[in-house]
Amino acid sequence: MIQDNEVKELQKKAFEIRKMTIDAIGHLGVGHIGGAMSIVEVLTLLYYKVLKNIDPKNPQKEGRDRVVLSKGHAGPSLYSILADKGYFPTEWLYTLNHGDTHLPSHCDMNRTPGIDMTTGSLGTGASAAIGMTLADTLKGFTDAYTYLIIGDGESQEGQIWEAAMFASMKKLGNLIAFTDYNKQQIDGYTQDIMSIDDLNSKWTGFGWHVQRVDGHDFRLLDRAIKNAQEIKERPSMIILDTIKSKGFCYGEGIVGNHNMSFDKAKAEEAIKILTQCQGE
Amino acid sequence: MTIDKVLEIADMRAVYTQALVDAAEKNEKIVLLEADLMSATGTKPFFEKYPERAFNCGVAEGNMVGIAGGLSASGFIPFANTFTAFAARKTYDQFYITCNYALQNVKLVGSDPGITALYNGGTHMSFGDYGLMTTMPQLTVVEPSDRVSMYKLTQQLADMHGNCYLRIHRKGAETFYDASEEFEIGKGKVLRDGTDVTIITAGMVMVKEALKAHEILKESGISAAILDFHTIKPLDEELVLSYAEKTDAIVTFENAQRANGLGSAVASYLAESRPTKVTRLGIDDLFGEVGDLAYLQERYKLRAEDLVESVKKTLNK
Ligand SMILES: Cc1ncc(C[n+]2csc(CCOP(=O)(O)OP(=O)(O)O)c2C)c(N)n1
Numbered sequence: 157m158i159q160d161n162e163v164k165e166l167q168k169k170a171f172e173i174r175k176m177t178i179d180a181i182g183h184l185g186v187g188h189i190g191g192a193m194s195i196v197e198v199l200t201l202l203y204y205k206v207l208k209n210i211d212p213k214n215p216q217k218e219g220r221d222r223v224v225l226s227k228g229h230a231g232p233s234l235y236s237i238l239a240d241k242g243y244f245p246t247e248w249l250y251t252l253n254h255g256d257t258h259l260p261s262h263c264d265m266n267r268t269p270g271i272d273m274t275t276g277s278l279g280t281g282a283s284a285a286i287g288m289t290l291a292d293t294l295k296g297f298t299d300a301y302t303y304l305i306i307g308d309g310e311s312q313e314g315q316i317w318e319a320a321m322f323a324s325m326k327k328l329g330n331l332i333a334f335t336d337y338n339k340q341q342i343d344g345y346t347q348d349i350m351s352i353d354d355l356n357s358k359w360t361g362f363g364w365h366v367q368r369v370d371g372h373d374f375r376l377l378d379r380a381i382k383n384a385q386e387i388k389e390r391p392s393m394i395i396l397d398t399i400k401s402k403g404f405c406y407g408e409g410i411v412g413n414h415n416m417s418f419d420k421a422k423a424e425e426a427i428k429i430l431t432q433c434q435g436e
Numbered sequence: 437m438t439i440d441k442v443l444e445i446a447d448m449r450a451v452y453t454q455a456l457v458d459a460a461e462k463n464e465k466i467v468l469l470e471a472d473l474m475s476a477t478g479t480k481p482f483f484e485k486y487p488e489r490a491f492n493c494g495v496a497e498g499n500m501v502g503i504a505g506g507l508s509a510s511g512f513i514p515f516a517n518t519f520t521a522f523a524a525r526k527t528y529d530q531f532y533i534t535c536n537y538a539l540q541n542v543k544l545v546g547s548d549p550g551i552t553a554l555y556n557g558g559t560h561m562s563f564g565d566y567g568l569m570t571t572m573p574q575l576t577v578v579e580p581s582d583r584v585s586m587y588k589l590t591q592q593l594a595d596m597h598g599n600c601y602l603r604i605h606r607k608g609a610e611t612f613y614d615a616s617e618e619f620e621i622g623k624g625k626v627l628r629d630g631t632d633v634t635i636i637t638a639g640m641v642m643v644k645e646a647l648k649a650h651e652i653l654k655e656s657g658i659s660a661a662i663l664d665f666h667t668i669k670p671l672d673e674e675l676v677l678s679y680a681e682k683t684d685a686i687v688t689f690e691n692a693q694r695a696n697g698l699g700s701a702v703a704s705y706l707a708e709s710r711p712t713k714v715t716r717l718g719i720d721d722l723f724g725e726v727g728d729l730a731y732l733q734e735r736y737k738l739r740a741e742d743l744v745e746s747v748k749k750t751l752n753k
């Protein structure tokens with residue numbers, strides 16, 4: 157069981173990451189805030205507690221656990237974490253999406269230290285994560301895990317289900333995936349655009365071990381990951397009930413919170429409100 | 437909508453949508469498909485006006501284009517929208533087999549051509565879509581440059597039987613033509629006449645830069661014809677030939693790969709029919725990246741000044 161003080165630390169960290177992300181996007185004036193904010197907890201837990209063998213000074217370290225952020229447009233929150241962990245200077249966050257930046261809107265393994273796979277065309281990351289899991293087995297890194305994060309809208313891509321079939325057939329127990337089930341995509345609510353229900357039975361039907369938890373609750377998340385690690389002969393899907401734009405108040409609860417324009421003043425305002433909420 | 441009103445529309449995507457809505461009013465066979473980019477392409481007015489003829493397929497471009505093929509096989513005229521990058525890459529086989537090889541009537545529409553994907557960066561940049569699409573046998577490939585050509589060509593594509601790939605600029609708009617100008621698919625337009633050199637180009641950003649270059653060149657005493665090839669395929673060979681004869685020097689200028697695009701079509705045609713000095717300006721063998729338009733134009737040498745320099749080199753001036 158995760159300790160109370162540990163949960164507090166993680167919550168504090170998640171709060172910092174949210175602030176950095178809002179600040180970076182506000183600095184440019186536009187960005188994919190919604191999908192970046194909904195995965196802050198899972199990323200925080202992964203990078204500050206779960207991932208083994210990672211080293212910010214040696215991002216390519218062999219045998220490390222790896223993360224594939226298949227919904228690559230959520231890069232900015234991952235960049236905040238990588239900066240905070242020392243993969244690159246924090247100042248880089250202010251170059252987000254500027255010409256010649258190391259931090260493009262969509263994750264790029266050749267530009268950003270710490271990014272394990274290039275993504276941005278939705279649907280592609282799941283297959284890549286499978287390839288990486290297979291490679292770890294071939295190389296004898298039997299306790300290395302690949303963590304995959306896909307979007308709920310992204311789950312409409314056929315490639316996701318081709319990957320799903322493969323991973324269970326090949327018994328990839330070292331593949332642990334998350335669906336950021338924030339119920340929204342660009343054009344509206346997933347339910348109204350192209351329903352992916354019943355997500356639990358879809359993944360179960362494809363032979364995966366499936367859990368569903370509140371994606372903003374560190375305790376539940378931690379337990380779900382531990383459970384998943386116990387399952388050796390099957391890949392795991394952890395469906396995260398999340399809120400799109402969580403913590404960026406101007407985007408929470410509205411349609412049109414995918415890619416938002418806001419300036420520095422509004423970012424500051426949002427950070428102030430987030431800080432007040434955090435204090436409660 | 438009257439064409440005068442179209443001239444007041446702020447974004448090219450809205451001109452496209454207006455053309456579609458107006459075409460759909462006249463032709464009940466026109467249907468619209470989106471893949472979770474309705475808000476980006478701006479086709480909400482169509483969804484509101486014709487909810488039963490509009491389908492959002494979710495983030496599933498291949499499925500969307502396959503569905504379009506099936507609708508077409510049953511007599512409908514589907515317009516299927518996504519970003520150029522995904523239109524060209526993600527739906528290539530579905531568009532090839534179910535639409536083109538099956539000789540259907542599907543209008544595949546891609547927005548954010550080339551560098552105009554801006555902050556979406558390399559994954560969303562379609563430098564190779566001219567090449568990919570022009571290799572599909574018998575496919576018509578069109579990229580309007582301004583409000584008037586967008587409005588009129590979109591409607592013509594709806595009326596024309598056969599598959600097409602329509603490449604559209606998304607945000608912002610320009611007007612280069614009089615409201616009364618008429619267009620014909622497959623026939624290029626002479627936007628500025630000239631006698632020393634011919635610049636062949638397409639698309640909003642490129643035409644705008646070419647017109648700037650025309651003025652700069654004029655100051656240096658160089659008379660440059662500017663041809664707007666809104667139809668990339670079939671190539672208007674007649675116009676290419678007549679301007680090769682008239683100016684004896686051609687510079688092509690495109691928001692796409694230098695290889696396999698408009699420039700290479702012009703060069704291949706002339707190599708066989710009338711060897712002429714051709715310089716191809718466009719994107720080298722490179723991937724896309726993020727940035728604002730000014731940065732990207734500089735990065736990939738797609739500015740008026742790059743064109744001017746290239747014209748002068750071509751003319752040994
Ligand atoms: C193949 C592909 N099609 C379309 C897009 C454009 N796009 C970017 S994000 C997105 C919606 C994704 O929804 P979801 O996976 O739910 O992401 P989230 O809501 O978590 O941000 C779309 C359609 C893309 N990046 N890739």
